Amino acid sequence: MKQRLELKLNGEMREVFVEPWRTLAEVLRDELGLLGTKVSCGTGDCGACNVLLEGKVVSSCLVLAPQAQGREILTIEGLATPEGLHPLQEAFIEHFAVQCGYCIPGMIITAKACLDENPDATEDEVRLAMSGNLCRCTGYVKVTEAIMAAKEKMKKSVSGTGYGKGR
Amino acid sequence: MAEYKVLGKSVTRLDALEKVTGKARFCSDMSLPGMLYAKILRSPYAHARILSINTSKAERLPGVRVVLTGKDVLEKRYGLFVFDQYILAKDVVRYAGEGVAALAADSLDIAEKAIELIEVKYEELPAIFDPEEAFKQNPAAVVHPDLLSYQLGLFLTPQPVAERPNVAHHYKIRHGDVEQGFKEADLVLEGRFSLARIHHIEAEPHTWIAQRQPDGGITVWVGQQGIHLLKQYYTGIFGIPPSKIKVVAPSNVGGSFGGKVGLTADPIVISLALKTDRPVKYSFTREEMFKCGGTRIPAVIYIKDGVRRDGTLVAREMRLLFNIGAYSSLGILGVRNSNFGTMGSYRTPNLKVDSYGIYTNTSSALAFRGFGSNEVTWAIESHMDMLAEKLGIDPAQIRMKNFLKEGEPNPQGEIVHSIGAEECLKEVTKTVEWGKTPVKAEGLWRKGRGLAVANKYSMAPTAAVALVRILEDGSIELRHSADEVGQGAKTVLSQIAAEEFGLSIDRVRIVAADTDATPYFPASSSSRTTFQLGKTIYLACQDAKKQLFELAAPRLGVLPEDLETADGEVYIKSSPARSIRVKELFIVERPTSPQAFGAFLEERGEIVGRGVWNQPFVYENLKTGEIDPEAARKGLRAASFYSYAAQVTELAVNVETGEVKIEKVATAGDMGFPVNPKMCQQQMEGALGMGIGIALWEEMIMDEGRVLNPNLRDYLVTTFQDMPANQNVTLLMAPVPHKDNPYGAKGIAEVLVPPIAPSIANAIYDAVGVRITDLPITREKILKALKEKKR
Ligand code: FES
Ligand code: FES
Numbered sequence: 040m041k042q043r044l045e046l047k048l049n050g051e052m053r054e055v056f057v058e059p060w061r062t063l064a065e066v067l068r069d070e071l072g073l074l075g076t077k078v079s080c081g082t083g084d085c086g087a088c089n090v091l092l093e094g095k096v097v098s099s100c101l102v103l104a105p106q107a108q109g110r111e112i113l114t115i116e117g118l119a120t121p122e123g124l125h126p127l128q129e130a131f132i133e134h135f136a137v138q139c140g141y142c143i144p145g146m147i148i149t150a151k152a153c154l155d156e157n158p159d160a161t162e163d164e165v166r167l168a169m170s171g172n173l174c175r176c177t178g179y180v181k182v183t184e185a186i187m188a189a190k191e192k193m194k195k196s197v198s199g200t201g202y203g204k205g206r
Numbered sequence: 207m208a209e210y211k212v213l214g215k216s217v218t219r220l221d222a223l224e225k226v227t228g229k230a231r232f233c234s235d236m237s238l239p240g241m242l243y244a245k246i247l248r249s250p251y252a253h254a255r256i257l258s259i260n261t262s263k264a265e266r267l268p269g270v271r272v273v274l275t276g277k278d279v280l281e282k283r284y285g286l287f288v289f290d291q292y293i294l295a296k297d298v299v300r301y302a303g304e305g306v307a308a309l310a311a312d313s314l315d316i317a318e319k320a321i322e323l324i325e326v327k328y329e330e331l332p333a334i335f336d337p338e339e340a341f342k343q344n345p346a347a348v349v350h351p352d353l354l355s356y357q358l359g360l361f362l363t364p365q366p367v368a369e370r371p372n373v374a375h376h377y378k379i380r381h382g383d384v385e386q387g388f389k390e391a392d393l394v395l396e397g398r399f400s401l402a403r404i405h406h407i408e409a410e411p412h413t414w415i416a417q418r419q420p421d422g423g424i425t426v427w428v429g430q431q432g433i434h435l436l437k438q439y440y441t442g443i444f445g446i447p448p449s450k451i452k453v454v455a456p457s458n459v460g461g462s463f464g465g466k467v468g469l470t471a472d473p474i475v476i477s478l479a480l481k482t483d484r485p486v487k488y489s490f491t492r493e494e495m496f497k498c499g500g501t502r503i504p505a506v507i508y509i510k511d512g513v514r515r516d517g518t519l520v521a522r523e524m525r526l527l528f529n530i531g532a533y534s535s536l537g538i539l540g541v542r543n544s545n546f547g548t549m550g551s552y553r554t555p556n557l558k559v560d561s562y563g564i565y566t567n568t569s570s571a572l573a574f575r576g577f578g579s580n581e582v583t584w585a586i587e588s589h590m591d592m593l594a595e596k597l598g599i600d601p602a603q604i605r606m607k608n609f610l611k612e613g614e615p616n617p618q619g620e621i622v623h624s625i626g627a628e629e630c631l632k633e634v635t636k637t638v639e640w641g642k643t644p645v646k647a648e649g650l651w652r653k654g655r656g657l658a659v660a661n662k663y664s665m666a667p668t669a670a671v672a673l674v675r676i677l678e679d680g681s682i683e684l685r686h687s688a689d690e691v692g693q694g695a696k697t698v699l700s701q702i703a704a705e706e707f708g709l710s711i712d713r714v715r716i717v718a719a720d721t722d723a724t725p726y727f728p729a730s731s732s733s734r735t736t737f738q739l740g741k742t743i744y745l746a747c748q749d750a751k752k753q754l755f756e757l758a759a760p761r762l763g764v765l766p767e768d769l770e771t772a773d774g775e776v777y778i779k780s781s782p783a784r785s786i787r788v789k790e791l792f793i794v795e796r797p798t799s800p801q802a803f804g805a806f807l808e809e810r811g812e813i814v815g816r817g818v819w820n821q822p823f824v825y826e827n828l829k830t831g832e833i834d835p836e837a838a839r840k841g842l843r844a845a846s847f848y849s850y851a852a853q854v855t856e857l858a859v860n861v862e863t864g865e866v867k868i869e870k871v872a873t874a875g876d877m878g879f880p881v882n883p884k885m886c887q888q889q890m891e892g893a894l895g896m897g898i899g900i901a902l903w904e905e906m907i908m909d910e911g912r913v914l915n916p917n918l919r920d921y922l923v924t925t926f927q928d929m930p931a932n933q934n935v936t937l938l939m940a941p942v943p944h945k946d947n948p949y950g951a952k953g954i955a956e957v958l959v960p961p962i963a964p965s966i967a968n969a970i971y972d973a974v975g976v977r978i979t980d981l982p983i984t985r986e987k988i989l990k991a992l993k994e995k996k997r
Contacts, residue, residue, distance in 0.1 A: 074235040075228020077460075079409045080492045084918035087409060115228030128226040132218060135884045138892060139692025140225030141409035141460030147226060166926040173918060175407045175461050176692045178895030179926045180935055181888065 044108050048073075049117025055104075063107050064088045064099035067114060075115040075144045079173075086172030089145040090114045096152045115144035118151070126196065127151055130189035131182070138176035146172050150186045154193060162187060212705040213949060216884035220697045220711070221458065221690060230458045233413040233429030234489055241415070242271055242310040244478055244488035245317040246471065247324050248498065249299035249306050252567040252911025253333035253347060256297055256326060259307060263323035269312035270320045272481045276306070279477050284443045286468060287364050287538035288374055289357040290350055293443075293473040299328070300349055300532035301569050302912045303497035305471070310478045310486045333567040335911055337506055337529035340372040340566045348372060349532055349565035363828065364538050367562075374534045375541045375563035379548070379831030381617040384512075387521025387556030391512030395593055399585040401981045402905040403504040403529070405496055406574060407923055410460020412470060412499055413489040416479035423450025424476060429459050430466040431689050432729025437721050443473055444480070455689040455719040462691040463896070464573030465500045467731045468536045496906060496916035500572030503540045504529040507585040512556075513593050517604040521556035524548060526581065530563040531570035537563045540571060543578025543665070545831055547960075548586070549617045550579075550661030550848045551627045552608040557617040559831070567911050573731060575896070576959040579662040584981060587658035587964035591971065601968065602635050605659055618826060619833045620843045624952065626876025626942035627659050630852035633874035633938040638854045651858040651867070654973025658853055658964035662957035664846035665732040669820040670739050671725035674703060674746040676754060676813040678805035680774030680788035681713040684743060687727035688735050689719045693955055694885045695735050701881055702740050702949075706747035708772025733953025736881055737847055737944070742817035744948045750815025754788065757809060761786050821846055821946070847944050849957040850876040855965040859973045861992060864985030866970065868898055868930050873961075874938035878952035883939065889955050890937045897962025899924035903982050 041056040048071065055070045064081075067073045067090070076099055079087035083101040090099045091113040092106075118125040127147050130136070137143055146169070153160060153168035160168065165186050166179075174182065224230040261273045276296035283289045294305045307324050311317040334340045334347040348371045350356070358364050367373040388394050413429040423446060428436060433453040441448045459466065471488060479486040490499050505528050512521035526544055530537025541563040548559050574580065594604040609628045616622050634657065635641070647653040673685040682703050688695040700714040707714075717723055727739055755766035758776040762769070762784060770779050777785035792805040806812060824833050824842040833844050856870040873890050880886045903922040907914040915921045929935075943950025963981055971977050976991035 068235075073228075074231065077232075077234075077410070079411070079460075080918045082492065082917055082919070085409075115226075119227060124226070131226045132222040135216070135219065135222075135888055137219060137222045137225045138694070138888055139409060139461040140221065140230050140458060141232065141692075143225050144228045162931060166929075169926045171925075173407075173409075173923055173925065175409055175463065175896065175923065176892045177888065178891035178893070178924070179929050180891035180894070180932055183926065183929075183932055 042105060044104055046107055047111040049112070049114060057104050059103065059105050061104045062100055063090070063102040063104050066104040067099060073114050073116050077141050077144060079141060086149055087142050087145040089148045089172065091148060091152055094152065094155065096149050113148070115148060118147065125151070126192040127186065127189040130185040130192065134181050134185035134188055136177060136181040136185035142172060142174040146174065146182060154190055158190065158194060160190060210705055211708070212701045212711060213881055214879070214883070216882055217697060217701055217711055219694060219885070220700060231456060232410050232458050232460050233415065233427055233456050234410055236415055236427060236456060237487065238415060238417065238485040240484045242312065242482065242484045242486045243314040243317045244308060244310045244475060244486050245321040246305045246474060247307040247321050247326070249295065249302055249304045251299060251328055251330055252302045253331040254299050254328035255331060256295060256299065256306065257329055258327045260325040261307060264309060264320040267316060267320045267323060269316040271310050271312070271484070272478050273309040274307065274477055280443070283356065284473065285359065285533065286535055287359045287362050288534040289359070291533040293477055301567050303569050304532070305474055308474045308478055310482065333911055334372070335566050335568060335908065337504070337527045337564045337566060340564050341370060341527055341562060343369055345372055347567070349567060362538055362542060364534070365828065372565045373562050374530060374565055375538045377541050377545055377561045379545055379557055379559040379617065381830065381832060382556030384521045384523045384556045384558040388512040391520050392515045393593065393596055394510065394512045395589065395596065396510045397585065397589050397592065397979060399507045399509065399588060399979045401505050401581055401584055403908065404502045404900060404904045405906060405921065406463040406465030406500065408461035408463060408465050411490040411492060411495055412466060413487070414472060414475040415485050415487045416475045417485035418479050418483060419450065421450055422446070424479060425452040426476065427454050427456060430455060431459065431462050431691055431731055432467055433687055433689065433719050433721050434726050435729050436472065439469055440472070440476060444476065451721070453721045457690060457718070459689050459691040463575040464577055464731065466691065467573045467729055470499055492918065493916045496913050496921065498569050501569060501906065502574035503537055503571035503581065505581045507581060509585045509589050511589055511593055513597065515597065517594065517597055517599045517607045519552055519554055519608045522554050523558045524582065524585070526559065526561040528561070528563050529566050529568065531568045532565060533570045534563060535570040536573050537571045540573070540578050544582050546663035546845055547579035547582040547661065550663055551610065551659060553610050554617050568908065576662055576956045579660060579957065579960045583658070583660045583960035584963055587660070587961060588967050588979065591656070591968045592977065600641060601657055602631060602640055605631060615838065618831060618844060619835055619838045620845060621838055621841065624847060624878060624942050624944040626850040626940050627661060629940035629942055630850050630874040630876050631659050633940045634852045634854045634872045637872045637936055637938060640854065647858070650862060651860055652973040653856065653858050654969040654971070655854060655856045656965045656968025656972055658961035658968060660851050660957055660960035661848045662733060662960065663848050664734045664737065664953055666821055666844060666846040667823045668728060668734060668738060668846050670727045670742045672739060672742040672746045672817045673725055674743065674750045674815040676750055676788060677715070678789065678792040681715055682707050682709060683715045683717060685717045685724045686739055686743065687719050687724040688730040688739050691730065693730065693735065694882065694888070695730055697885065698736050698881050699739060699743055702743050703747055706744060706751070709774065713774070733849060733956045734846060735953065736951045737947050737953050738819060740881070740949070740951055741947050742819050745817030745819065746815040748815070749817060750813050753810065753813045753815065757791055757807065758786055847946070847952045849952050849954055851957045851961050853961040853965045855969045857966065857969045857973065859970055859988065861974060864988035866902055866983070870930055870934040872936040872938065873958065874940045875954050875958055876940045876942050877954035878944045878947060879941050879950040880939050881949065881951050886939065886954055887937045890958050891935065893958030894935065894962065895924045895929060897959050898928060901963035901966040901981065901983055903984060905982050
């Protein structure tokens, strides 16, 4: 039996009809066409599918879609604004943090939550916050470097750390 | 060194923007109208006879469109080197995870439900898992009793051993006389080393979409490497002419590391698609990745070295036992590759190697980053330190003493060229002040430091073709068959074209990895892309420029050789102010509206530059592993090139828990010429992340041939927190140019992995005095060794 869901997805109200046992990852990818969220393990162990639910990191392969009913979801597609990329996205490009790219949407989403919560995060704190996100390509060196650089940029920016909030 | 505008610069990756915005598309993101979803039923037993299969319930489930078992697929066996495998098991399954039945249905839900409705009755057979047990003359089980009657592939001529029924391939090196060498040695040391079964952990699970075509052909979209190799395999297996097969690797593949080279589920997916008019999609689950998506070849290695008092290596004997799994797949190639690893770094006047590919009832091995080099480097580089200690020589010194030098023959007889082993080692030892600042600490955490060096050959025979088109706005279009698995092929190859045409990189357009549109290239594997495709793109650019200048010369009233191009203009070298825009050559004047019907070149239609390189090559003698000295003198070789790397690792070992903390590393790589230095660093860092995991904890835990940890919770990979702090990672370039690439460039992706594990083992020995010879070096092994040492 399909169920009606309303999601505040990347700042926009979206309506979908899905079976209640569908995961959020399935609904995002298969029903809503948001293919930026990747599924790599499907068991909550890698972070590739991470999205923000009410500003908190969740693995969308583990969240059932009805749990997101009426709530705010941010995926990688919602991070950039018409004015430009999010500082994390810019930093990932500038610092060569991207290789095959499959883990990257989940990385950036998790990093955003990390910096939103702790705008002064140290390298150690970043590594701790990111430790559930696995990457086989980068060895995390340039990813960490990019997050630290984005942190500085976000602190300097006029609007503080509010990037992507509510959108 | 030549002055370049784009090469040697850290140009931003062309795929970065789409990847940080979530717009990059992978095969797993693709769907086609009317697509069916496939599932495969896999054997729970490592070795069993199939008594019966009942598919009737599955067939009756609404929405199920095709169901196949071993009876419904091709009669003959297939393989890459030994034809030892059926598309779906017939009568016997030989590993837990082998495909027994497959189906395609309207949705994944239906497919999943249907696959559970298939009933299979098995009778278990005695199985064999340990390569040393399987290697015996009278093993407890024989994986392929009819092996000697199997058809063999034409390449690499696998050499089964009649008296050892589980041996699929025996490869040997007989250089000099090791017995004599051991007699002349002052010290002879023997050791045994081993490496666990590990998996590539590509982020994107393997995915295929196959669609039968009305002309009897097939189109296959793959999340894999090597579209032209795959086309060749598919032709060979299904007998479909190559002209009717199209293989496409969508613009991004989510990692490979060797695990997406060769065949895994391809023949099953294609068999399903050939029975329906609808496209069929299949993706491995993460669990299937572990169970049947390929492994690195687990190995046991025996080494015996003879050295003189001063550290000079006089003889080395090795026996390599590779557990290639139930089907030989690419394992045969790994058996051969490993031999090159024994020859690429050190002068070894007497070398004897016996390398065996051994069948067991486990899943098949595939290529793995550092293919063949990882295994021998683990043994050799650990052993070099053990020799140094016994002789009282510094570990760096014993290596320096034995490095091959430019211009001398290596044990295979190849005249050594572009060898960066010494440069790499010098760079890392200089950076860490090796020999000067011993890191030591007392107490709970003991510190140590270790080094290792590695080589990785790139495989030959090998060839590549590339095309370059000049477009009507003066941009350039590259057509090549390198798949982008994250290694950066798109960016590096575009940098080359941009350099040759004096264009900014955004004016290079790429058409890649589609056998209908892009020319021959075996696969972006074996670290060959920059070296080889880079060269053919250079050649194609020269060809296109020549044609361009021939067209422009009469317009400028000079000879073609007086011309050069940059920024979309062709100009006279001696007076650059006199030029013509490439665009203008394309304009065909029509009476009413110029260009109204599109642009073309009046004279040739369009300019297509072609580049081809078929590397001059000589096969080694299969009795000795050596190449003909006459051919060697002419510069022929059995390898394509060798890359080098060295690493120093500083770490701390907790003597109570056995925990190892990697504190500081310095890595140097010889890539010939860093076309994009930051991207070379990417390779170094990625290898480091992978290498640390391989050294310390990565292992597929097996029980009776079943994987007990087929998930990312129980199979441990390196995380953010396992890496040293960024400021403690030093990456060094030690490029030694290669003459066969116009820029001197070689590959670098693979060679960086092999030195990591031995450098860590050597550092652990330095820290706490225990020598672990079995990878991974887990806490338990360290604690056990510490306990034994105390006794
Ligand atoms: S795909 Fe969800 S955590 Fe791995
Ligand atoms: S970039 Fe490939 S897995 Fe992270």
